[in-house]
Amino acid sequence: MKIAVIIFPGSNCDRDTKKAVAQTLGCPPIMHWHADVELPKVDCVILPGGFSYGDYLRSGAMAAHSPVMREVVGQAKKGILVIGICNGFQILTEVGLLPGVLMRNKNLKFVCRKVWLSIETTKNIFTSRYRKGEIIGVPIAHHDGNYFADEYNLKMLQDNDQVVLRYVDSAGRRGPDTNPNGSVDDIAGILNKGKNVLGMMPHPERAVDEAIGGTSGRRFFESIT
Amino acid sequence: MNQIGIAEIKEHGLTQSEYKLICEILGREPNVTELGIFSVMWSEHCSYKSSKKWLKILPSNSPRVIYGPGENAGAVDIGDGQAVIFKMESHNHPSYLEPYQGAATGVGGILRDIFTMGARPIANLNSLRFGAPEHHKTRHLVAGVVAGIGGYGNCVGVPTVGGECEFDASYNENILVNAMTVGIANKENIFCSTAKGVGNSVIYVGSKTGRDGIHGATMASAEFSDDSGSKRPTVQVGDPFTEKLLIEACLELMDRRLLVAIQDMGAAGLTSSSFEMASKGGLGVEIELEKVPQREKGMTPYEIMLSESQERMLMIVEPDSESQARKIFEKWELNFAVIGKLTDTGHLILKNNGELIANLPIDPLASASPEYDRPWEPTTPQPIIPRDDAEFLRDPLEVLELLLRLPNLSSKRWVWEQYDHMIMTETVVPPGGDAAIVRIPDTQKGLALTADCTPRYVHADPEEGGRQAVAEAWRNLTAVGSEPLAITDNLNFGNPEKPRAMGQFVGAIKGIADACDLLDFPVVSGNVSLYNETNGKPILPTPTIGGVGLLSDFRKHVTIAFKEEEENIVIVGETLGHLGASLLIKEIKGSFVGPPPPVDLVNEKKNGDFVRKEIIEGNVTACHDISDGGLLVSIAEMAIAANIGAKISPPSNFLAQAWAFGEDQARYVVTTKNVEGLLYRASKAGIVACCIGITSGEAISVSNFGERKVAKLKKLNESWLPSFMNG
Numbered sequence: 001m002k003i004a005v006i007i008f009p010g011s012n013c014d015r016d017t018k019k020a021v022a023q024t025l026g027c028p029p030i031m032h033w034h035a036d037v038e039l040p041k042v043d044c045v046i047l048p049g050g051f052s053y054g055d056y057l058r059s060g061a062m063a064a065h066s067p068v069m070r071e072v073v074g075q076a077k078k079g080i081l082v083i084g085i086c087n088g089f090q091i092l093t094e095v096g097l098l099p100g101v102l103m104r105n106k107n108l109k110f111v112c113r114k115v116w117l118s119i120e121t122t123k124n125i126f127t128s129r130y131r132k133g134e135i136i137g138v139p140i141a142h143h144d145g146n147y148f149a150d151e152y153n154l155k156m157l158q159d160n161d162q163v164v165l166r167y168v169d170s171a172g173r174r175g176p177d178t179n180p181n182g183s184v185d186d187i188a189g190i191l192n193k194g195k196n197v198l199g200m201m202p203h204p205e206r207a208v209d210e211a212i213g214g215t216s217g218r219r220f221f222e223s224i225t
Numbered sequence: 226m227n228q229i230g231i232a233e234i235k236e237h238g239l240t241q242s243e244y245k246l247i248c249e250i251l252g253r254e255p256n257v258t259e260l261g262i263f264s265v266m267w268s269e270h271c272s273y274k275s276s277k278k279w280l281k282i283l284p285s286n287s288p289r290v291i292y293g294p295g296e297n298a299g300a301v302d303i304g305d306g307q308a309v310i311f312k313m314e315s316h317n318h319p320s321y322l323e324p325y326q327g328a329a330t331g332v333g334g335i336l337r338d339i340f341t342m343g344a345r346p347i348a349n350l351n352s353l354r355f356g357a358p359e360h361h362k363t364r365h366l367v368a369g370v371v372a373g374i375g376g377y378g379n380c381v382g383v384p385t386v387g388g389e390c391e392f393d394a395s396y397n398e399n400i401l402v403n404a405m406t407v408g409i410a411n412k413e414n415i416f417c418s419t420a421k422g423v424g425n426s427v428i429y430v431g432s433k434t435g436r437d438g439i440h441g442a443t444m445a446s447a448e449f450s451d452d453s454g455s456k457r458p459t460v461q462v463g464d465p466f467t468e469k470l471l472i473e474a475c476l477e478l479m480d481r482r483l484l485v486a487i488q489d490m491g492a493a494g495l496t497s498s499s500f501e502m503a504s505k506g507g508l509g510v511e512i513e514l515e516k517v518p519q520r521e522k523g524m525t526p527y528e529i530m531l532s533e534s535q536e537r538m539l540m541i542v543e544p545d546s547e548s549q550a551r552k553i554f555e556k557w558e559l560n561f562a563v564i565g566k567l568t569d570t571g572h573l574i575l576k577n578n579g580e581l582i583a584n585l586p587i588d589p590l591a592s593a594s595p596e597y598d599r600p601w602e603p604t605t606p607q608p609i610i611p612r613d614d615a616e617f618l619r620d621p622l623e624v625l626e627l628l629l630r631l632p633n634l635s636s637k638r639w640v641w642e643q644y645d646h647m648i649m650t651e652t653v654v655p656p657g658g659d660a661a662i663v664r665i666p667d668t669q670k671g672l673a674l675t676a677d678c679t680p681r682y683v684h685a686d687p688e689e690g691g692r693q694a695v696a697e698a699w700r701n702l703t704a705v706g707s708e709p710l711a712i713t714d715n716l717n718f719g720n721p722e723k724p725r726a727m728g729q730f731v732g733a734i735k736g737i738a739d740a741c742d743l744l745d746f747p748v749v750s751g752n753v754s755l756y757n758e759t760n761g762k763p764i765l766p767t768p769t770i771g772g773v774g775l776l777s778d779f780r781k782h783v784t785i786a787f788k789e790e791e792e793n794i795v796i797v798g799e800t801l802g803h804l805g806a807s808l809l810i811k812e813i814k815g816s817f818v819g820p821p822p823p824v825d826l827v828n829e830k831k832n833g834d835f836v837r838k839e840i841i842e843g844n845v846t847a848c849h850d851i852s853d854g855g856l857l858v859s860i861a862e863m864a865i866a867a868n869i870g871a872k873i874s875p876p877s878n879f880l881a882q883a884w885a886f887g888e889d890q891a892r893y894v895v896t897t898k899n900v901e902g903l904l905y906r907a908s909k910a911g912i913v914a915c916c917i918g919i920t921s922g923e924a925i926s927v928s929n930f931g932e933r934k935v936a937k938l939k940k941l942n943e944s945w946l947p948s949f950m951n952g
Contacts, residue, residue: 009558010466012382016650033556051380054466110375112645141379141645206647211780212664213647 001225002042003029006072008063013049013085013205020205021046024221032068039071044081044224047072047088049141049203059102059144060090069095081125081224082197086142089189089199098192098199099157100149105142106182112141114213115180117188117202118168121161124195129219135172136216138202140180140188145201147183147190157190165189165200229260237264243595250589258527258575259583265493265531266500267594269755274595275721276753279734283748284741289710290749291412297338297488298408299749300415301711303775307665308412309672310344312750313352313405313715313771317757319460320402324369329377329463331404333535336381337489340472341538343416343479344408347649348663349378351388351404352676352715352769353640356397358632358949363392366400368950373463374404375643380465381472384652385644386661388676392632395680398759403715403752405771407674409665416479418488418498420506420541420567425485427499427510427565428547430554431471431537434495435520437461438533467536467559474557475538483550485541496530498539499565500573504591509570514577518560526575526582541567601727607685610805610819617804617813617882621875622925622933624886625861628808628854629938635945657866658785659704659850662776671779673707675772679853680765682821685806687729691736691768692824696890698772699744700850703833704893706782706840707774709744714751714770719763721755729766730755737768743826746772781841785849786866787920792846793900794871794920796856798832798892799913802883808854809886822888829891835912836893844903851892857885857927859894864925865939873918874928881930896920 003021007014014031022028030040039045053062063069069091076082076097084092092098105111114137119130130136149157157163165188169178179186181201189200204217234244237260247263248254255263265271273280285293291300291308298312316331332349339346351374356363367390378385383406438461478484486506488498495517503510514526520534542550547563554561568574575582628634641656653671654662660675677698683690695712702709714737719726741747757764776782804810805819839845847867851859860871875881897903900916907914926932 009470010380012380012469012648016648019650035556050382051466051469054380054464056466109372110379110643110645112379112647113642139647141647143379203647206650209650212650212653 001025001044003044003046004032004040004042005029005046005048006032006034006068008034008052008066010052010054011048011050013203017046017048017205020208021221024208024218025225034066034068039068039075042080044083045072045075047084047091049086049088052087052091060087060094063091064094073097076197079196083126084199085203085205086201089201090144092197092199097197098190099153100147102144103146103148104144105146110143111180112139114139115202116168116170116178117165118172120163120166123161124164124191126198126220126223127164129223135168135170137214138204138217139206139213140202142201145181145183147187149184154185160193162191162193163187164191164198165202229254233260237261238268239264243267246593250586250593256583258530259585261527261531262496262583262585265496266590270492271497272594273753275597275599275755276730277596278598279731282734282738284738285747285749287711287745287747290747291415293747293749294751296417297341299711299713300342301749302412303670305668306412308410308415309407309773310339310342310410311405311407311713311771311773312338313403313713313769314338314752315715315717315754316402316404317400317717317754320370321366321400323460324366325373325376326460326462328370328373328402330461330535331402332374332377333463333465333468334491335404335406336383336468337491339406339408340475341416341487341489342410343414344410345476346383346406346408347651348407348674349383349385349404350674350676350771351385351402352678353388353390354396354401354767355392356400357394358392360394360397364950370402371640371643377463377465379645381469382648384646384648386646386652386663387656387674390637390640393680393765395765399757399764401717401764401767403769405676405713407672407773414479416484416487418486418502418505420486420502420508422485422543423508423567423569425541425543425567426547426563427512427567428540428542428550429517429537429562429564430540430559432464432467432534433518433520433560434529434532434537435534436524436528436532439528439531461533461535463535470557470559471536471538474554474559477553478550483542483546485543487538487540490537490539492533494531494533495539500587502539502541503573504587509568509572509587510565511568511574512565514575514582516562516564518562526577530575599721599727600724601731602724603728604687604732607805607818607820612804614880617880619882621857621881621885621927621930624809624812624882625857626933626938626941627812628858629861629942630945631808632945634854634858636943637946638943639946639950653779654705654782654784659701660707660774662705662779662782664779669778671776671782673702673705673774673776675701676769677701678767678769680767681806681817683729683733683766683768685817685821687732687766688736689821689823691733692740693821693890694768694770695737695740695744695746696824696826696829697852698770699746700833702772702774703837704848704850706837707776708837709746709772709774711747711749712741712770712772714748714768715754716751717754717757717764717767717769719758726763733766733768740824740826744830783840783845783848785863786847787863787869787896788846788867790869790920792896792898792920793916794860794918795895795897795900795903795914795916796892797836797895797907797912797914799889800856800884800887800892801889802880802887803889804883804887807886807888809882822890824890832891832893832912835907835910836895839895839903844899845895845897847896849894851894852888855886855888856894861925861938863894864935865942868935869920870922870924870935871918872921872926
């Protein structure tokens with residue numbers, strides 16, 4: 001399994017992601033600078049969290065136009081795995097690999113805390129090592145995590161089993177108090193139609209170490225091998 | 226050109242006698258650009274002219290200290306070839322004028338001080354003080370400052386792991402924003418700001434220079450008045466994205482050893498950075514101003530030299546390394562310009578398109594920088610308030626409820642959830658405890674970090690308050706199981722030209738020095754912020770202490786949260802029921818009357834060393850120091866953190882309220898599974914320790930007084946700030 005983590009100017013979870021991949025899968029990923037020619041041949045690309053280009057225009061909007069993203073889109077269409085975490089998720093919606101958009105959090109504030117997520121489906125590679133309906137605690141840290149899709153896209157996501165993570169409480173209940181950012185249908189993570197592209201706001205790389213944040217994010221990495 | 230009038234001198238914040246001294250040094254009158262340079266270099270902010278005399282008494286040495294005050298930040302040896310590098314700095318005045326940008330650029334500035342030395346920043350902290358909640362500006366300022374700190378720190382990707390946030394009417398028109406950064410460097414690869422090598426290139430990197438922040442340092446060296454709003458244009462604008470690129474580019478450059486010296490352009494921008502670097506190296510420097518990357522057209526030399534545009538660095542590089550260095554900055558899409566060279570003339574020479582703009586002798590200017598022995602008067606000691614026990618006979622549980630929802634004791638979750646406190650994935654203990662803990666990357670070691678001050682104690686008795694601020698930082702580091710290493714101090718006081726404010730400053734320094742000495746806890750860096758007054762009203766004297774401690778095994782730490790039911794609760798340290806300047810006395814008498822609790826440094830050290838040893842040996846399951854609000858508040862905080870209750874029995878020979886809410890120092894609450902062993906070891910070591918109850922159930926119950934559900938106390942404690950901010 002060869003994995004590349006793409007570094008954009010302003011990425012800041014690239015090193016954490018590298019560490020998490022190395023820790024969970026035993027081999028460090030290739031760290032690929034966005035402007036370097038040619039994406040190496042890999043089985044999986046991870047777009048890490050951060051503030052690519054300062055998020056100045058709109059989160060992920062500038063990075064979506066980086067040359068490397070043309071290659072990522074091309075490779076994704078050929079079936080390699082792509083994971084976008086936080087800012088990476090925003091880039092994936094900007095570049096059109098995933099439907100919808102991530103808007104400013106409903107209360108307009110940045111939020112960093114552990115949230116509870118329910119694994120909504122395991123019929124895809126990324127959550128294949130979780131149980132359907134399992135409740136896991138994983139940190140979030142974002143300003144723009146308020147996922148929105150129009151009715152057509154939302155129905156498509158629901159009908160095709162593309163909603164992979166929802167915000168819940170520790171007992172698995174949904175409600176306005178458990179949704180940290182106002183996202184539609186409590187969505188925390190989605191898949192593309194082909195189920196080889198995953199976008200998620202929570203940071204699984206922050207939950208792979210017993211001493212720091214717990215280990216409930218480990219299986220996102222373990223699942224892809 | 227050389228017509229400098231009295232008005233111009235005053236406008237530049239210089240006195241007539243300082244101006245006379247300038248003329249003597251130069252042997253002529255300065256031109257306007259030169260006057261501007263003198264004015265910032267001799268401003269209180271850059272020259273420490275009122276504080277220098279007193280700062281010298283602070284102990285700054287220990288076998289671990291690599292660099293003390295005088296460098297961009299302090300550096301302390303933590304073994305295995307590594308050093309921890311840290312400093313705290315204020316951005317008070319700008320944050321009051323423009324809270325978001327003021328606070329954001331405060332974070333940016335302190336980050337640069339750390340990575341300038343070759344350290345990767347691994348944690349941020351901050352100490353915030355706002356006006357009374359009912360003041361019309363407070364909510365706006367809290368919202369802006371917190372968003373600004375988060376906006377900057379979150380984007381650069383350094384976790385904000387701790388700090389404090391308090392309210393008092395004395396800060397109504399003069400809030401305090403003190404930001405601290407901690408970094409880790411290889412001991413062999415720490416960079417200094419001393420320029421070396423005649424002929425070496427002077428290189429400018431980072432953002433372009435604009436007209437923002439001109440005379441920020443001078444602004445920070447004067448009192449505020451009602452028209453301070455007009456100073457808003459002197460507040461800089463931060464760009465954390467560029468800062469993030471600058472961190473990566475500088476660390477890459479340092480890693481490849483392409484650098485002779487480096488200094489960030491902070492207060493007084495290009496002026497102070499070029500000046501300080503040349504001055505430290507005993508060299509001269511020649512700068513061609515037209516080569517400085519500029520954001521707008523038509524900037525004058527005066528503006529270029531005094532701009533405080535952010536995210537800029539000045540470096541000294543050997544000509545042979547220039548092209549390799551340039552490549553790194555081009556990769557990170559940052560400006561890179563050779564703007565001059567080092568000379569052996571001992572002069573700062575500025576040219577603009579060949580025309581001589583300024584010619585200043587560096588050494589005389591630096592060494593003649595004024596140092597004042599300002600008159601000061603000691604603070605009159607507060608009389609001891611005779612205790613009328615009848616006044617205090619209130620239900621301790623009702624008082625507890627009252628205290629837990631006081632603005633200053635209420636949970637600050639609303640603040641720290643806006644900070645990314647987990648990025649870098651090394652945060653072992655997040656905000657909300659006594660000290661935060663971050664693991665040192667790729668090791669089993671950890672750093673404990675805290676920021677502390679109790680301004681009402683300093684106000685009542687500056688020396689005791691200074692001592693207490695250091696002792697509390699030391700205690701917070703001890704309470705998680707770390708060995709306290711060193712501190713950085715951020716001394717926020719009023720107008721030093723007023724003997725009362727100067728007396729508070731002098732007293733606090735003496736207290737800090739005393740505590741640092743006895744606790745073997747040196748001051749390795751710091752910052753002085755004076756003139757924190759508006760319309761003649763000073764702030765409470767606030768010497769904030771940023772403390773750093775080392776855990777040789779980060780897993781051997783404890784947190785404040787109770788762990789299990791049926792564990793014994795022990796107080797370590799002697800309880801005398803001191804109520805002067807306490808939160809309880811404020812509730813009873815309406816103000817903080819009486820002297821602050823005395824700090825007995827010998828007991829402080831003895832008790833702390835005992836607690837730390839018990840934690841490291843695994844005999845203690847939870848620990849919390851006893852500070853604001855006293856014993857019962859500490860127990861409640863431990864219960865709230867765990868959702869586990871406690872059964873407490875006050876001693877019968879004591880006024881229960883004084884026992885529960887007295888603020889005696891040098892005390893800790895610990896829980897243990899083996900109380901006999903702990904008490905035995907304490908008595909053998911001559912430590913006062915006694916068991917006062919057990920962890921149990923879902924409520925805190927105090928014998929003879931009843932109980933309160935922990936869930937209810939938690940709600941009281943956590944709801945004040947969000948409802949205030951939403952209100």
